[in-house]
Amino acid sequence: MDFAVFLVQCLNAVQYGLLLFLVASGLTLIFGILGVINLAHGSFYMIGAYLAYALAPWVAAHLGGGFFTALAIGLLLSVAFGYLLEWGFVSYLYERDHLQQVLMTYGLILVFEELRSILVGDDVHGVAPPAWLAGSVPLGHVMTYPVYRLFMSGVCVAVALGLYAIIARTRLGMAIRAGATNREMAQSLGVDIRLLYRIVFAAGVALAVFAGMIAAPVSSVYPGMGNQVLIISFVVVVIGGIGSIRGALLASLLVGFADTFGKVFIPQTAGILVYVLMAAILLWRPEGLFRTG
Amino acid sequence: MTLRHAAVARAMLAASLCLVAAGASAQARIRIGLMLPYTGTYASLGTAIENGFRLYVQEQGGKLGGRELEYFKVDDESEPSKAVDNINKLIKRDNVDVVVGTVHSGVVMAMAKVAKDTNTLLVIPNAGARAVTGPMCAPNIFRSSFSNWQPGYAMGKVAGERGAKKVATITWKYAAGDESVEGFKDGLKASGGEVVKELTLPFPNVEFQALLTEIAATKPDAVYAFFAGGGAVKFVKDYAAAGLNRTIPLYGPGFLTDGTLEAQGAAAQGLLTTLHYADGLDLPTDKAFRADYNKTYKMAPDVYAVQGYDAAQMLNVGLTAVKGDVAKRKELVAAIETAHIDSPRGTFTLSKSHDPVQDIYLRKVVGSENRVEGIAVKALADPSPGCTM
Numbered sequence: 001m002d003f004a005v006f007l008v009q010c011l012n013a014v015q016y017g018l019l020l021f022l023v024a025s026g027l028t029l030i031f032g033i034l035g036v037i038n039l040a041h042g043s044f045y046m047i048g049a050y051l052a053y054a055l056a057p058w059v060a061a062h063l064g065g066g067f068f069t070a071l072a073i074g075l076l077l078s079v080a081f082g083y084l085l086e087w088g089f090v091s092y093l094y095e096r097d098h099l100q101q102v103l104m105t106y107g108l109i110l111v112f113e114e115l116r117s118i119l120v121g122d123d124v125h126g127v128a129p130p131a132w133l134a135g136s137v138p139l140g141h142v143m144t145y146p147v148y149r150l151f152m153s154g155v156c157v158a159v160a161l162g163l164y165a166i167i168a169r170t171r172l173g174m175a176i177r178a179g180a181t182n183r184e185m186a187q188s189l190g191v192d193i194r195l196l197y198r199i200v201f202a203a204g205v206a207l208a209v210f211a212g213m214i215a216a217p218v219s220s221v222y223p224g225m226g227n228q229v230l231i232i233s234f235v236v237v238v239i240g241g242i243g244s245i246r247g248a249l250l251a252s253l254l255v256g257f258a259d260t261f262g263k264v265f266i267p268q269t270a271g272i273l274v275y276v277l278m279a280a281i282l283l284w285r286p287e288g289l290f291r292t293g
Numbered sequence: 294m295t296l297r298h299a300a301v302a303r304a305m306l307a308a309s310l311c312l313v314a315a316g317a318s319a320q321a322r323i324r325i326g327l328m329l330p331y332t333g334t335y336a337s338l339g340t341a342i343e344n345g346f347r348l349y350v351q352e353q354g355g356k357l358g359g360r361e362l363e364y365f366k367v368d369d370e371s372e373p374s375k376a377v378d379n380i381n382k383l384i385k386r387d388n389v390d391v392v393v394g395t396v397h398s399g400v401v402m403a404m405a406k407v408a409k410d411t412n413t414l415l416v417i418p419n420a421g422a423r424a425v426t427g428p429m430c431a432p433n434i435f436r437s438s439f440s441n442w443q444p445g446y447a448m449g450k451v452a453g454e455r456g457a458k459k460v461a462t463i464t465w466k467y468a469a470g471d472e473s474v475e476g477f478k479d480g481l482k483a484s485g486g487e488v489v490k491e492l493t494l495p496f497p498n499v500e501f502q503a504l505l506t507e508i509a510a511t512k513p514d515a516v517y518a519f520f521a522g523g524g525a526v527k528f529v530k531d532y533a534a535a536g537l538n539r540t541i542p543l544y545g546p547g548f549l550t551d552g553t554l555e556a557q558g559a560a561a562q563g564l565l566t567t568l569h570y571a572d573g574l575d576l577p578t579d580k581a582f583r584a585d586y587n588k589t590y591k592m593a594p595d596v597y598a599v600q601g602y603d604a605a606q607m608l609n610v611g612l613t614a615v616k617g618d619v620a621k622r623k624e625l626v627a628a629i630e631t632a633h634i635d636s637p638r639g640t641f642t643l644s645k646s647h648d649p650v651q652d653i654y655l656r657k658v659v660g661s662e663n664r665v666e667g668i669a670v671k672a673l674a675d676p677s678p679g680c681t682m
Contacts, residue, residue: 223334
């Protein structure tokens, strides 16, 4: 492998890792802070992708905006959706054991998939990226790289920085960290835990939906797309340490590199490589790379 | 035995005879088990197959071989690990006479094993796994679709004829992909080319970027790709976005562009693929089929609908020969084996191993259609290595 190809592969790895981070960050927030195993997280990603597909023509017809208007509307909808979902379902799960959480959120997967099938059908759909991002840039003599992928990576980095700033530097972030460490204590100190949890869940849903929307132009939109993402996201969360945004970022990049170079160098075992990585890291650090709480 | 006991015994005998009779009249309907994916990546394929099957039955006045049908449906979720349980639900619980299924090759392997062990009649309306009509072939197993080897072989032959000497292949690492690539290699060899790089990734992973970079670094004369559904859409778009379509022609079996053109958009234009069905076939059967399908389901049929349609047609041939008596298995099988199936794809016969012997078309993506360019290979039969039937 010559050096230019190696660099392009590194770019591939980082770019894949960053997208994984976007999905996994919401999952690790919900898992780490609310203590809820949310199997429906992949469905939120799927819903996001379908929103990007369905909203774009509607927005173009009624509001005259483009992809980004659709993105903004989708984001608002997803926050509202996450808020309602927490109020109607997830808030009943905090005191219950993990089996019941898994049952409820698995049930949600089935409901969302069926609704998707009824509302949009089972066909594969494409989503066009905004025109000014549709081109490609040449990368040396090797190949060209789609501008949209680079843009996507930029957005992921921005989200990562934003999340870090909110959690580490703001009052809300402090309350979130306190709530994750000791729910009762935070509550007795005057933090409205119910509201806080609702916000965190809505934010987690919004992150997954946002990831789905932003990924839709490259990933296309198809049935079952959420399940693939869910499994790899759980790997990321477990490697990174449950509840740790920093851990999720590092783990996403690790998985990105393992997956990319695994496919190139040892294609026979590429399918299990990330799981081997997970097992190895858990042997070394059973709590994941960064444990919180 | 006292008189009274005898009376009770007689009453019981009469009652049980009634039950038997009731059972027999319920048997008057042929029990068809549909084991298809109704959820997941292949959900739309499952629906198309069922639509095609029911369309043919509807054209026959709701009957096959003169008998009414009763349907039992199982969603196989394209999940091989659940395949044995799922087909057993149909065979043991629902007591079906025939199983029709399925799309996913891994699932069909398990189904074929159970069908062979229980001697249940199985018609496969899609999955092209070669082993099913190879080492596992059996008198009670038929296929109305294709073997993975067939479109691959035809594409290999065409690629070689078009001057591709060194070709890279890329596919998911699973049976269907391996077999398709195997066919491609056989065809390419026959027309003077060779495969210099075989790239794979685990099913159903769709992160192609790393392997596209490998292709760009290898610089082959052409690329042969086997993907379907969402993966096919993403691969074709990624291939174009990487700029590879400008320098390295992309070939594939028809699944690369079937039912996915709306989603692939401009990235798929001009792609050449091979399959046993195409848009713009000038055949009366096809025209009638398409008109009928359009009228019934308010949408255009695809190759999967054709395969479902032909599965029903093959069953009808067999059942008609035995006047609907499924117990006469030998005659039923013999009738299908010698049949000329008047399919929308063109007439086909069945090979010794119960695979279609059919023309494979070369197609080109024009707009939203896979237009027929010509016949890539005429009456192509999978050699079905390992079948001793």
